[in-house]
Amino acid sequence: MKTTELPRWASGFVLPVLNLLSALLVAALVIHLLGESPVESLQILVNSAVINPEGLSYTLFYASTFVFTGLAVSIAMKAGLFNIGAEGQMYLGGLGLTLAMLAFDATLSPWLLIPLAIVASAVFGAAWAFLPGYLQAKRGSHVVVTTIMFNFIAAGLMNFIIVKYMIPEGDQNPASRTFTDAAAIPLLSNWLPFFGESTPLNLAFILALVALVVYWVAVSRSSWGYRLQATGLNAHAAHYAGVRISRTIIIAMLISGALAGLAAVNSILGSTHYLSLNFPAGAGFIGIAIALMGRQHPVGILLSSILFGALIQGGFDLSLEKPNIPQETFIFIQGLIILFCGAMENMYAPAVLKLINATRSNNGASKG
Amino acid sequence: MQPAVEFRNVSKAFGPVQANADVSFSIAKGSIHGVIGENGAGKSTLMSILYGYYHADSGQLVINGKEQQIRSSQEAIGLGIGMVHQHFMLVENMTVLDNVMLGAEGAFKLSKKRRETEVKLREICARYHLDVDPLAVISDLSVGAQQRVEILKQIYRSAEILILDEPTAVLTTQEIASLFDILRLFKEQGKTIILITHKLGEIMDITDQVTVMRAGRLAGAVATVDTSKEQLANMMVGRPIEGNLPRKPYAPGAPVLQVENLQLKDANGVQLLGDIALSVRAGEIVAIAGVSGNGQSELMHILSGMRLPTSGTVSLEGKPLPFAGRSNADGLPAELRDMGIGHVPEDRLRDGVIKDFSVMQNTVFGYQERVTKGLGLFDFDAIAKRCAHLLEAFDVRPKDPNVRIGLLSGGNQQKVVIAREVSGSPKLLLVGQPTRGVDIGTIESIHTQLLRLRDEGVAILLVSTELEEVRALADRIIVMSGGRITGELPIDEFDTTRIGLLMGGMHKS
Numbered sequence: 001m002k003t004t005e006l007p008r009w010a011s012g013f014v015l016p017v018l019n020l021l022s023a024l025l026v027a028a029l030v031i032h033l034l035g036e037s038p039v040e041s042l043q044i045l046v047n048s049a050v051i052n053p054e055g056l057s058y059t060l061f062y063a064s065t066f067v068f069t070g071l072a073v074s075i076a077m078k079a080g081l082f083n084i085g086a087e088g089q090m091y092l093g094g095l096g097l098t099l100a101m102l103a104f105d106a107t108l109s110p111w112l113l114i115p116l117a118i119v120a121s122a123v124f125g126a127a128w129a130f131l132p133g134y135l136q137a138k139r140g141s142h143v144v145v146t147t148i149m150f151n152f153i154a155a156g157l158m159n160f161i162i163v164k165y166m167i168p169e170g171d172q173n174p175a176s177r178t179f180t181d182a183a184a185i186p187l188l189s190n191w192l193p194f195f196g197e198s199t200p201l202n203l204a205f206i207l208a209l210v211a212l213v214v215y216w217v218a219v220s221r222s223s224w225g226y227r228l229q230a231t232g233l234n235a236h237a238a239h240y241a242g243v244r245i246s247r248t249i250i251i252a253m254l255i256s257g258a259l260a261g262l263a264a265v266n267s268i269l270g271s272t273h274y275l276s277l278n279f280p281a282g283a284g285f286i287g288i289a290i291a292l293m294g295r296q297h298p299v300g301i302l303l304s305s306i307l308f309g310a311l312i313q314g315g316f317d318l319s320l321e322k323p324n325i326p327q328e329t330f331i332f333i334q335g336l337i338i339l340f341c342g343a344m345e346n347m348y349a350p351a352v353l354k355l356i357n358a359t360r361s362n363n364g365a366s367k368g
Numbered sequence: 369m370q371p372a373v374e375f376r377n378v379s380k381a382f383g384p385v386q387a388n389a390d391v392s393f394s395i396a397k398g399s400i401h402g403v404i405g406e407n408g409a410g411k412s413t414l415m416s417i418l419y420g421y422y423h424a425d426s427g428q429l430v431i432n433g434k435e436q437q438i439r440s441s442q443e444a445i446g447l448g449i450g451m452v453h454q455h456f457m458l459v460e461n462m463t464v465l466d467n468v469m470l471g472a473e474g475a476f477k478l479s480k481k482r483r484e485t486e487v488k489l490r491e492i493c494a495r496y497h498l499d500v501d502p503l504a505v506i507s508d509l510s511v512g513a514q515q516r517v518e519i520l521k522q523i524y525r526s527a528e529i530l531i532l533d534e535p536t537a538v539l540t541t542q543e544i545a546s547l548f549d550i551l552r553l554f555k556e557q558g559k560t561i562i563l564i565t566h567k568l569g570e571i572m573d574i575t576d577q578v579t580v581m582r583a584g585r586l587a588g589a590v591a592t593v594d595t596s597k598e599q600l601a602n603m604m605v606g607r608p609i610e611g612n613l614p615r616k617p618y619a620p621g622a623p624v625l626q627v628e629n630l631q632l633k634d635a636n637g638v639q640l641l642g643d644i645a646l647s648v649r650a651g652e653i654v655a656i657a658g659v660s661g662n663g664q665s666e667l668m669h670i671l672s673g674m675r676l677p678t679s680g681t682v683s684l685e686g687k688p689l690p691f692a693g694r695s696n697a698d699g700l701p702a703e704l705r706d707m708g709i710g711h712v713p714e715d716r717l718r719d720g721v722i723k724d725f726s727v728m729q730n731t732v733f734g735y736q737e738r739v740t741k742g743l744g745l746f747d748f749d750a751i752a753k754r755c756a757h758l759l760e761a762f763d764v765r766p767k768d769p770n771v772r773i774g775l776l777s778g779g780n781q782q783k784v785v786i787a788r789e790v791s792g793s794p795k796l797l798l799v800g801q802p803t804r805g806v807d808i809g810t811i812e813s814i815h816t817q818l819l820r821l822r823d824e825g826v827a828i829l830l831v832s833t834e835l836e837e838v839r840a841l842a843d844r845i846i847v848m849s850g851g852r853i854t855g856e857l858p859i860d861e862f863d864t865t866r867i868g869l870l871m872g873g874m875h876k877s
Contacts, residue, residue, distance in 0.1 A: 005775070222744045223736040230733070233722050240674060240711070240719040241734035242702020 010352055016293055016300070016341060018348045020307075023336040030332070034324045044321055049314030057189070057199035061270070062309035063302075064201075067208035068263035069287025070305055071215050072125075072256045074296035076143075078219055079252035080232030085132060085147025086260040087284025088154030089125040093261025094268055095158060096124025098166075098176050098275035105180045113182055118207075118265055125261015126254040128154065133253025137246035143253070155278070162277055175276035185269045204266035208305075211259065212298040219296075228252060260284060289334060293341040308334065370433040372397040372529050372560040373418065378427035380413055387413040388424070389584045395529075395577070397432075400551060400561040402571040402592070404604055405581030406659065406833065411564050414581070415531050418562075419451045420444040431529075450527025452518045454534045458506045465489065465502040468521050485524075492523050496553055511638070512543035519550065530554065531562045536570060537661060548574050566604075566659045568597040568872035580604055601868025613815055616823045618843050621650030622685075624827035625671070625796050630680030632666055632851075640666045641851045644680070648796065648827040653818065655830040655842035658871050663851035664831040665714060668800050671829070672711035673700035674719075684708065684796060705734055710789035714800025714831060716778070720785045723774035727764070728755040730773045731788050738792075754791065762787040763813065779810030786817060797821060800831045815840055835864060849873040 006015070028038035048055045069086045076083035083089075100120040104113055132146035159174075166176040185203045189195045219225035230238040231248045239245055267279055286308055293307075294300025315330035340347075371394035380388040388410045395401040405411045416422045418429065420438040428435050431447050438444050441451075458467050465486055474481045489502040498516050506514060515535060522530055532551075536544045551561050551574060563575060571578055572592060580588040580603040588603040625648040632641035641663045648654045656664050669675040671682060673689070676697050682689045684707055694700065701711070713719035721730050732739050732751055739754070741747040755769045762783045764776075773781055782802065789797060799818065803811045818841055822828055832838050838845055839862055847855045847870035855870040857863070 005772070217745070221746055221748075223740050223746060224744050226729070226732075226736045226746070230722055230725075233724050234718075236718050237720065237722050237733070239697075240672070240701055240713055241736070242673075242699055242705060244699035246698060 006349060006353055007356070010356065011349070012295060012297065012300070014352055015345070015348055016295070018352075019340040019345065020293075020337065022347075023333065023340040026336050027329075027333045031325060031329075036322050036324050041318055041322060041325065044318050045310075045314035047314075048317035049310035053194055054196040054199055055313055055317070057195035057201040058313045059306060059309040060205055061199065061201045061266070062312050063305040064205040064208045064266040064270070065263045065283045066286055066290055066305035066308050067212060067301060068259050068266070069284050070290030070294060070301040071211055071287075072259035072263070072284075073287045073291035074294070074301060075215065075219070075228075075259065076252055076256040077291055077296050078225070078232050079228050079249060080235070081133075081136065081143045081249065081252060081256070083129070083132075083147055083253065083256045083260075084144055084288065085129060085150045085154075085284070086256070086263075086287045087280050087282070088147070088151035089128045089257040089260035090263045090280045090284050091154045091158050091278075092128040093121035093125035094264035094275050094279055095161065096120035096122075096261065097264050097268055101179045101183050102166075102176065105183050108182070110182045110184075114185055114269070117183070117269060118262065121261045121264045122258040123261070125264075126258040129253045129257025129260070130250070133250040133257075136253070137249040151284075159277065162275065166275065173276075176274045178274045183269060183273060185265075187270075200271040202266065202270035204270045207262070207265065209302075211262070212302055215301075216298040260287070263287075286334065289338045289342065292345070293337065307337075369397055371395055371430075372399075372432060373562070374430035375414070375418075376428040376430065378414065378417060378424045378429070380417060380422060380424050386584050388417070391427070391581075391584075391586050393579050393586060393589045394430075395560060395562060397560055398555060398558045399576040400555055400563060400574055402575035402578040403562060403564045403581065404566055404568070404571060404578060404600065405587070406566070406604060406835075409581040409604075410584040411581045412533065413584075415451070415533065415562070415564060418444070419449060419531060445525055445527070448526060448528035449531065450522030450525060450529070451531040452515065452522060452533065452535060454537060456514050456518055458514060458517060460507040461505065463503050463505055464500055464509075464517050464520070467506060467517060468502075468524050472525065489520065489524065492520060496523065496550055498550065510543075511636075512539050512547070515539070515543075515547070516550070527559075529560045529562065531564070533564045534566070534661075535563070536565065536567060544570075566872060568600050568869065569874065571600065572597060597869055597872065597874065598865050601865050601872065604868055613812070613819055613840060615819045618652065620652040620843070621825060623647045623649050624685055625829065626683045626686075627671075628681050630667075630670065630682065631678045632663075632670065632675075633678045639851060641670075641677070644853060646846055646853065646856075648829050650795075650827050651822055651825045652843040653822050653828040653830055653841050654844045654846060655832055655838040656846045656848055657832065657835060657838045657867055658848040660833045662848050662871075664848055665800070666851070667848075668711070668714065668798050668829075668831055671704075671796075672709060672713070672798050673697060673702075673704035676700075701734070702737075705792060705794075708793075708795035709798065710792050710794030710796070711798045712782075712785050712789050712800060712802055714804065716781055716785060716804075721773050721781055723772070725773060726770050727759070727773050727776070727784060728752065728769035730784055731755045731758055731769075731791070733788060735788065735792055758784070758787040758791055762817065777810075779806040779814075782806050782814060783810065786814060790817070790821060794826060796827045796829065798829050798831075801833065802830070803832075803834070803837060811837075835867060838867075847871055 031038045031041050049059045050056055069090060072086045073083055097117045097120050100117040104116065128150060132143050132150055135141040135146055136143040162174055167174060168177045188201045188205060189197060189199050195201055227243045227248060230241060231243055231245055235245055263283060268275060290301055290304040290308060294304040311330050311333055319325050319327040319329065374394040375391050378388055378391045391414060403411045413422060417424050420441045420443050423439065429438060436447060465482060468489060469485055486502050492498065493500055498520055500513055500516050500520055535547060539547060554561055565571060575592045578590055578592055578595065578600065580600060582604060627644055627646050630641055630644035633639055644667060658664055670677045674697055676691055676694055690703060717723065722733065728751060731754065739747055739751050752769065759767045759769065764780050764783045773784060802814050806814065818828060830841055842859050845857050845859065846853055847867055849871055850873055854873060
């Protein structure tokens with residue numbers, strides 16, 4: 001039988017892989033033009049990001065943050081909302097977490113302190129996403145516009161708070177004080193010595209895996225996720241089915257913001273132990289790429305997060321070893337991936353479809 | 369004198385649907401020519417061919433004695449053909465002047481042209497009594513005035529042949545009278561008017577000639593003075609009706625749905641529904657007949673909870689529907705579904721299904737809370753069983769629960785929707801246009817299912833613009849026109865002439 005659309009394995013796996021390969025091919029071309037060998041560069045990149053255990057643990061450390069921002073963008077996308085504001089929501093999540101730490105890290109036991117800080121990061125992230133969600137649901141202000149504006153507001157607000165209130169006396173560095181040891185969350189290297197001594201891979205990675213599973217159950221296995229997806233795909237029909245559209249939109253944005261806020265746990269609690277200026281460093285925007293490339297599917301989100309983590313880790317080492325390749329190359333490759341996986345998502349779809357149909361008719365002919 | 373427009377054997381098909389078949393007639397210069405017909409009779413397609421939106425598959429168009437190939441609306445405008453659409457094509461936040469100039473700005477510098485145009489517009493307005501201020505902003509104007517702007521636009525572009533598509537659908541009685549005065553003035557000045565409408569009263573009032581379309585073909589062409597409303601109604605809807613499906617004798621039970629004094633106004637205060645009162649009893653099918661756009665959709669939306677009425681009461685088995693104290697209808701359809709109202713929406717793809725969901729996912733649409741097993745998690749075994757049962761019982765093809773519903777034919781999509789709504793064991797089933805866009809083979813099976821439900825004691829309220837369907841299903845017929853009920857008759861008094869008159873807004877006298 002001739003199909004007019006791609007089977008799920010093709011649209012969910014073959015297309016992203018083809019798109020990724022295309023992006024890497026263009027990247028290789030540019031590296032070649034920079035006067036370096038693409039093959040050698042790829043070897044360095046893979047070696048540093050995946051094969052070397054310590055490098056791998058850094059890759060997974062970066063990925064932990066990206067899983068959260070990727071989930072944040074994905075869940076909003078499922079409701080038909082393009083949340084560009086994960087960056088700002090993560091930034092505010094970091095504020096919530098830090099406030100909890102600064103207030104209680106001298107008094108509470110870690111068993112209370114750390115959950116409290118995690119909850120605070122989620123609450124602050126959600127709060128920052130509430131207004132864009134509310135405005136979208138009740139006033140029709142487009143969430144793309146409002147979340148972009150909220151990123152700017154977040155940057156200004158955090159600049160003000162950190163510089164004005166958080167820099168310890170006598171310090172020049174625009175950052176809060178370092179938290180006490182009570183704030184340290186367990187490193188995975190404590191249990192898995194394979195990763196080496198000095199890696200920041202921590203409990204947040206496990207939290208990220210849990211979040212992926214919870215996301216999968218909520219979106220794909222529950223009536224809530226069904227309503228969410230119905231709203232995103234056809235709001236008229238969702239209304240017909242009795243879904244409360246504005247409530248669904250607001251809740252989706254709250255959860256999206258909470259997930260973005262949780263991304264701060266890995267960056268701050270897992271590594272720096274203080275709040276610094278612009279600590280998200282673009283992780284919220286990478287979340288957009290991850291949601292697009294992973295097609296809002298938990299497995300896709302995990303794999304894309306690891307890919308982006310590997311690109312950061314490997315790209316860093318690559319720029320150290322190859323002076324011709326600047327560190328910004330990673331941002332360039334990231335842009336290529338977004339271009340191929342987002343904007344040109346279905347470029348190969350007609351060709352793949354043709355191929356599938358041709359193979360099927362051949363098989364059919366040989367059987368018949 | 370040669371005619372202004374002549375259609376010669378014009379045919380046009382969209383896929384398997386023959387929208388126009390071998391249509392030939394001519395429109396005299398300087399006359400007001402009515403084109404009437406039911407929905408889907410092909411009048412809009414024919415006018416779109418004249419205005420260059422569509423290209424006829426075969427046949428010729430002769431404009432002012434010369435055969436023309438009209439490939440775009442630009443070319444139609446060039447030939448002096450102007451069209452006033454039912455839905456206005458105006459930029460709301462621009463002035464009348466700017467709307468008229470849009471697309472005919474002329475030069476890079478606007479100000480000079482603008483001054484000239486303003487003078488010319490005032491001149492046209494004075495000559496044709498159009499009463500429009502060129503500097504007013506469109507959004508500040510009433511619907512009637514907006515329509516005059518559309519007409520003004522066509523005159524400014526020197527249209528000699530003016531097509532008006534259902535121009536009175538949105539107007540008040542007074543506005544209609546003043547529109548007709550304007551049209552008569554046009555006629556005196558030698559312009560040709562083509563009036564597309566389904567209102568027989570208007571046809572009799574203003575036209576010189578009438579062309580009646582039915583099922584894509586010419587059903588008649590007469591001079592208005594030689595005909596009557598009754599004759600036109602017969603030509604418009606009269607067709608042989610045959611093949612009665614089996615049904616139990618009419619023995620309705622207690623009233624299930626009762627609607628009293630229902631009113632609906634839109635945001636501009638225009639009355640969409642007025643004084644609607646009706647009841648549907650258990651085990652009967654009440655059909656609402658009427659040309660689409662006469663309030664049937666709004667009524668169904670209110671009864672299914674998708675829209676709030678402005679005032680009035682609706683009750684289901686004596687219990688009032690929870691309209692009071694709400695500011696919007698968010699979530700209301702779910703409450704009404706729980707009370708026992710099923711709804712097969714008339715716009716299936718917009719409201720009834722989610723194209724990107726699988727057939728199985730669509731079989732629980734609206735009933736998603738009833739197939740969970742605690743914590744809001746789906747009971748997938750139960751859903752699969754339920755789906756398999758529904759696909760079997762309603763003979764949906766293919767019987768693949770995992771295929772995207774968007775890939776099914778319209779008829780099979782509709783079967784899924786009906787199956788789903790029936791599976792909720794409703795007391796009242798609202799059915800809008802159940803066979804629109806449905807392949808002929810499926811129509812009978814859908815009708816059979818609806819009659820079976822009736823025999824089982826479900827109260828069914830059907831909206832249909834197809835009189836044949838009304839005839840095949842209804843126990844009682846209610847006719848709506850202009851947002852009001854214009855008449856009611858039992859099925860054994862079925863009379864196309866009378867229904868046609870009622871559909872055209874003529875009250876029972």
